[in-house]
Amino acid sequence: MDGLMLLVSVLLVGVAVSAIFFIVARFRTVPEGHVAIIQRLDKFERTAGPGLYMLRPMEAEAARLYVRQREARAAVPNVFTEGGLPVTVNLRYSYSLNPRFMNRDEVYYSDEERDEQLRTLLKRVFQDLMYQLALLPSSPADDPAAKSEQDRVNIERLFSPFAGSKARIVQTALEPAVREALRPHGIIVTNAPVLINGLTLPPEISGAYVDLLHADFDSSARADFIRRVRKAAPTMTEGGLVQLLNIIQNPSASIQSVFSGGTLDSEVLLQSGQISTRHAVRPTDPSSSAMYEASSGAVAGPKAGPETDNSRKMLPAEAKVATIHPVDPSPPDAAMDPDYPLTEEDNVLLKTTREEVT
Amino acid sequence: MALILDRYPLDYRREVVEHIFAATAGGYSMCLVGLAGSGKSNLVTFTRQPEVVRHYAADPAAAESTTVCWMSCLQAADSPARFYAEMLNGLEPAAEKIGYSLPTIGAGSGYVEVRAAVRHLCQAGGQRIVFVLDEFESLIRQQPLYFFEELRNVRDEVRTPPRFAYVFITHRMPHRVVGSQPFENSSLYRLIADNMVAFGPYRPADARSMLEVMVAREKLTIEAVERDRILMLTGGHAGLMFGLVTAIKPHFNVPARRLMELATTAGPVRKACEHIWRHLHSTERSALLDLAHGGLPSPWLSEFLYKRGLIDAPQAPEIFSPVFKEFVLGLGER
Numbered sequence: 001m002d003g004l005m006l007l008v009s010v011l012l013v014g015v016a017v018s019a020i021f022f023i024v025a026r027f028r029t030v031p032e033g034h035v036a037i038i039q040r041l042d043k044f045e046r047t048a049g050p051g052l053y054m055l056r057p058m059e060a061e062a063a064r065l066y067v068r069q070r071e072a073r074a075a076v077p078n079v080f081t082e083g084g085l086p087v088t089v090n091l092r093y094s095y096s097l098n099p100r101f102m103n104r105d106e107v108y109y110s111d112e113e114r115d116e117q118l119r120t121l122l123k124r125v126f127q128d129l130m131y132q133l134a135l136l137p138s139s140p141a142d143d144p145a146a147k148s149e150q151d152r153v154n155i156e157r158l159f160s161p162f163a164g165s166k167a168r169i170v171q172t173a174l175e176p177a178v179r180e181a182l183r184p185h186g187i188i189v190t191n192a193p194v195l196i197n198g199l200t201l202p203p204e205i206s207g208a209y210v211d212l213l214h215a216d217f218d219s220s221a222r223a224d225f226i227r228r229v230r231k232a233a234p235t236m237t238e239g240g241l242v243q244l245l246n247i248i249q250n251p252s253a254s255i256q257s258v259f260s261g262g263t264l265d266s267e268v269l270l271q272s273g274q275i276s277t278r279h280a281v282r283p284t285d286p287s288s289s290a291m292y293e294a295s296s297g298a299v300a301g302p303k304a305g306p307e308t309d310n311s312r313k314m315l316p317a318e319a320k321v322a323t324i325h326p327v328d329p330s331p332p333d334a335a336m337d338p339d340y341p342l343t344e345e346d347n348v349l350l351k352t353t354r355e356e357v358t
Numbered sequence: 359m360a361l362i363l364d365r366y367p368l369d370y371r372r373e374v375v376e377h378i379f380a381a382t383a384g385g386y387s388m389c390l391v392g393l394a395g396s397g398k399s400n401l402v403t404f405t406r407q408p409e410v411v412r413h414y415a416a417d418p419a420a421a422e423s424t425t426v427c428w429m430s431c432l433q434a435a436d437s438p439a440r441f442y443a444e445m446l447n448g449l450e451p452a453a454e455k456i457g458y459s460l461p462t463i464g465a466g467s468g469y470v471e472v473r474a475a476v477r478h479l480c481q482a483g484g485q486r487i488v489f490v491l492d493e494f495e496s497l498i499r500q501q502p503l504y505f506f507e508e509l510r511n512v513r514d515e516v517r518t519p520p521r522f523a524y525v526f527i528t529h530r531m532p533h534r535v536v537g538s539q540p541f542e543n544s545s546l547y548r549l550i551a552d553n554m555v556a557f558g559p560y561r562p563a564d565a566r567s568m569l570e571v572m573v574a575r576e577k578l579t580i581e582a583v584e585r586d587r588i589l590m591l592t593g594g595h596a597g598l599m600f601g602l603v604t605a606i607k608p609h610f611n612v613p614a615r616r617l618m619e620l621a622t623t624a625g626p627v628r629k630a631c632e633h634i635w636r637h638l639h640s641t642e643r644s645a646l647l648d649l650a651h652g653g654l655p656s657p658w659l660s661e662f663l664y665k666r667g668l669i670d671a672p673q674a675p676e677i678f679s680p681v682f683k684e685f686v687l688g689l690g691e692r
Contacts, residue, residue: 217644220656242536337499338536342641344658346531350391352556352665353373 026055033068035099036061037107044107047099065107069096069190073197074118079126082134082160083240086233088200089126089162093178094192102186117185125177129170133161158243159264162199171196198265204232206262209248213260222341242338366571368413370564371401377555378405378525379414382488383424385520387513389494389550390527392557393667394637395597395630397568398527401557402428402490406451420486425452428490435496438505442468448489449475456483469508476512480521487522494526498537506544513549526550527557529637559667559678565594572603584610591617593679595667601630602681621681622688631685642668649675650686 029052030036036048038055039062047065055061076089099107109117156164175194182189208228215221225248229241236244248259258264374390381388392398404410406426415421429448434440446460446468453460458478461471479485491497497505509524516522524546526532531554533542541547560568569588573580580588588610592598604626606612620627635643645655645663655663660672669675677683 222641238536238539337495339530339639340534340536342531342534342639342659342662346534347658347662347665349551349554350531350556350662350665351554352558353377354556354558354665354667 028053028055028061030064033066035065035067035097037063037065037099044104047107063108065097065099067097067099069094071192074122075200076119076122076126079123080130080235081158081162081240082130083158083243084233084236085158085205085240085244086202086235087159087162088202090197090200091122091178091194092197093194094190095182096188096190098186098188100186101184101188106185114187118182118187121181121185121187122178125174125181129173129177130161132173133166133169158240158247159199162196163264198263201259201262201264202232203262205229206259208232209259212248213256223343226341246338366404366567368410370404370567371397371560373561374401374555374557375405375410375414378488379411381553382523382525383416383420383486385517385523386553387524387549388526388553388555389532390525390555390557391531391666392527392529393595394529394633395595395600396557396559396667397596398557399430399492400596402426402492402525402527405490423484424486424488425455426488426490427452428492430492431495431497432493435493435500438467438469438501438508439463441497442472445472445489446475449479449487452479452483452485452487456485458483473512473515476522477515480516485521488525489522490525490527492527494532495528495530495535498528498532498535498541500538503539503541503544506541506546510544510546510549524549530639534639556665556667558665560594560596562589562594565589565599568594568596569599569603572600576603576607578603578608578610580610587614587617591679591681593667593670593682595630595634595679595682597630597633598627598679598681601626601628618681618684621685627681628685631682634682635685635689638668642666646677646686647689649677650683 028036028048030048030050032050034050036053038045038048038059040056040059044062045059071092071094074091074093076091078086079089080086106114106117160166161170174196175189178194179189205228208225212221212225226241226245229236229244247255378388378390390398405414406428411424411426412418412421415424427448427450429444431441431444434444443463446463449460449472453475456479458475460475463471476487480487513522513524528535532550533540533547535541542551559565566585566589569580569585573585588599588602591614592602602617602620603610605620606617621631622628638646641659642663645659646668649655649669654660655675657672660669660675663669663675664672668678670678677686
């Protein structure tokens with residue numbers, strides 16, 4: 001009898017200890033800046049914030065989400081300027097994640113999937129913004145019918161609305177638009193401003209420009225440049241192409257730096273269309289891809305969008321500038337209308353009455 | 359510069375005038391592409407004279423029914439309404455021939471009225487109209503494609519038999535002029551695409567007679583050697599000759615070095631050079647700069663420049679005028 005009692009007691013103690021261990025084992029802690037994703041029988045059940053929590057029966061912790069505020073930079077590709085030039089808009093902003101606003105699938109997104117989602121959402125923000133800005137009346141400086149000499153070499157018109165009078169509107173409207181677009185997906189933009197860090201030109205256009213520069217703007221190189229621009233930016237308007245042609249024919253070192261380097265920084269965009277050497281952009285180089293990675297956080301945030309072409313030829317600062325012919329030199333006060341380059345076909349088309357050729 | 363017909367023989371610019379009448383008689387439209395100041399507008403004034411029409415028309419009946427109408431697009435290029443009003447004015451000579459009263463433009467742009475007028479003049483009135491649109495480039499720069507489709511329709515409505523032809527006058531190849539939309543996408547361009555003719559330099563005889571007209575009009579006296587020197591220095595270009603004569607009159611015995619300097623100092627010669635330069639293709643400007651500094655354009659470009667009258671010979675290219683070359687050299691030094 002005593003032996004049986006002892007056995008029962010031991011069993012009871014064992015069960016009790018096991019139960020205590022089992023209950024204690026159900027408690028988990030979530031570190032600050034993270035959220036636990038809990039599943040029951042492999043199905044999403046709930047999330048648990050930082051601190052202690054207990055797994056209920058048949059629950060298991062599936063993953064953890066890093067939700068701390070972080071600085072991020074994103075490159076939004078294929079945003080069209082009013083001139084039809086497709087540029088990559090480089091953004092800087094600060095955000096945190098809140099799974100309460102996410103749908104079930106978004107909770108499980110990997111970093112790459114969330115990057116892709118962010119790019120899509122930001123692209124849509126810019127598309128809507130460009131559409132609304134296009135409806136706005138143009139300022140005199142943006143008037144496509146303006147014929148002043150200054151207007152002909154006006155970088156604003158090519159990059160509007162990111163440069164010129166609409167740039168401030170873009171900057172002001174951007175933050176609430178981004179905030180509103182990202183919030184339903186659990187991406188909460190913080191109080192730090194959303195900034196446009198600059199624009200990156202299509203690498204095909206920068207590359208074509210560098211080749212044109214090296215060919216000293218000769219006629220066949222210019223024809224090739226136009227062909228490559230049209231291929232890289234098929235939606236570019238004729239007016240935009242004219243602006244681009246007018247701008248790149250300006251032999252200033254600053255313009256060369258911008259178009260050969262392929263990037264315009266925010267200070268250049270917010271000036272009144274004049275590019276000064278003070279703001280000449282650093283040509284991109286192989287290490288520059290690190291510029292657009294998240295600057296904080298153990299778990300990487302949104303990564304950079306399409307990388308710039310780091311194999312693009314760079315223009316040596318000391319070469320070429322002094323030797324380039326003023327390919328479209330104007331006598332003072334002369335106003336010349338732009339034209340497309342001649343090709344060999346034009347010689348075939350042009351008939352003559354001069355006896356020696358006929 | 360006014361052209362006084364009785365100072366010019368009927369074979370003045372014969373090679374170009376023949377081409378104009380031959381093409382338009384068959385109902386073909388064409389484009390004359392010429393340097394600024396080379397005398398294109400003067401030539402049009404010449405071709406509008408009844409004696410010239412009679413001389414070049416195929417037969418007396420054709421001569422009687424053919425009218426060369428003209429308008430400048432320069433002041434009317436920004437507004438279709440203004441353009442069509444000017445076009446109606448340009449049809450006045452043809453209307454007077456048959457006593458037709460041109461319609462008044464109502465509420466619209468004038469397109470309907472112009473079409474009606476052309477239909478009446480050509481079909482009911484039996485007229486053949488050669489409509490010269492001078493400074494056509496200004497239209498290309500400013501008007502959208504649909505406007506050119508309208509101009510094409512005006513001609514198409516009277517094409518059976520062909521009774522209406524356009525002659526566009528431009529400084530540059532029309533499809534290379536940048537406009538709000540590419541002109542070469544228009545059906546109007548297709549009318550002239552196979553008939554773009556370079557308005558080349560004067561034949562020596564024409565240049566000589568042009569200079570004599572200028573000198574006579576100003577009641578000046580010029581020695582034969584001085585006249586030859588002016589012709590040589592200006593390459594026979596009307597605008598350059600006019601500028602040079604204006605700059606040095608009444609005494610033409612000026613050292614050659616001094617004459618060349620006129621290309622780079624403010625005055626009528628430099629103004630004439632700038633006028634030419636301003637209306638060149640950018641490709642041509644680059645090529646001339648290269649040429650002036652010892653470079654050579656590619657063979658096709660040399661041939662193109664020769665057709666345009668910018669160089670003397672495609673095989674050994676040299677800028678057509680030493681004075682203009684001096685101007686180009688002066689640009690390169692800035």
